[in-house]
Amino acid sequence: MAGNPRNGRPYRRLVAAVKALGDPCARCGQPIDPTLNARSGWSFTLDHIVPLSRGGSLLDPANARSMHRRCNSARGNRLTTAQPRASRRW
Numbered sequence: 001m002a003g004n005p006r007n008g009r010p011y012r013r014l015v016a017a018v019k020a021l022g023d024p025c026a027r028c029g030q031p032i033d034p035t036l037n038a039r040s041g042w043s044f045t046l047d048h049i050v051p052l053s054r055g056g057s058l059l060d061p062a063n064a065r066s067m068h069r070r071c072n073s074a075r076g077n078r079l080t081t082a083q084p085r086a087s088r089r090w
Helices: 009-021 069-075
Strands: 044-048 064-068
Touching: 009 044, 009 064, 044 069, 064 069
Parallel strands: none
Antiparallel strands: 044 064
C-alpha cells in the first residue's frame, strides 16, 4: 500500500533544500520568514511551477520554488500567475 509521496524522505529533502536557499516569494517578491508557524498565510510553502495536477514532477528541483502559503493558494493550479491589468491611461 503506497502512502502519500509528500510524506517521503525525498520530498522532505527537496523542501528543506529550497527553504535553505532563502529565496523570496516567487509570486509577490516579498521575503519569507522561515520561523513562522506552518498555518500562517505568510509561511513558506514549496510551489511547483508546473502543477502536479497538470503533469508536473513532484521531486524535480527545477519544478520547485519558494512561495508564501497564501500566494500559493491564490495561484491554484494555473500555469502562470495573473498579469497586472494595464491602466486605461496609455
